[in-house]
Amino acid sequence: MKRHRMGVGRSIVGKVSELGFFLQKIIDLSKLIEEKHKLQDYPLNIEIDELNYYFSAFMNIFQSLKDACKISMEVDFSWKSMSPSYGEFLFYCRNAVTHDGRHLINSGHGHKNYITGPLCRIDGRGNSVTHTPPTEDVCSISCNMSKEVLASISTLVKKDGNNIPVPEEADFIKSYEESLQGNFYPPEIIQMKRDNRVEIINSFKNIKIDIVQEILISIKKVEDIIVCT
Structure with missing residues (x-):
């Protein structure tokens, strides 16, 4: 369990960076669509499709971040606490995007794209569920959601991030020993690792990993994308 939580905690850094990657794609594509509108460079079918693709991937990252925070820190982290707004x-x-395969960006007004409602889907119990989406354009809502979610994660990590287990010397040694098993590495690499066992084991001493700081740094990088938009 500890090893799994170490890996999940580590994944928060990567998932925050992934959020930034898709957010930047949404921002860039929204600007491209706006520019093509101004130039009356039509049609925009390809760009609208791509915007939906990026938005779908973008939305799924929030679920990953929510679950990773809960598992790694062993805390309750609801959708409401993650993003009050x-x-x-x-x-x-x-x-909708994961279980129904829906592309939610369905409207355009002026130079911008929107998700208009009411939206309707059938939930896991067979019930009809409707939802009225926010009125912001897709680029604005993506930035605003990211800003609020990252602020919540930052607060959570500062409070409970020390609950995330980090690898110690014994964990590194265990990983080293496991790497000598199986047939993934070529025999000459395995032998080289065996020949240098003492040096490799000694290199694990005094390694310090500050996972809280790593997460906060990754959050800051995405926040900088939002500020510059």
């Missing part, structure tokens, strides 16, 4: 929208949209 957009929690219900996040919950609805993530289910």
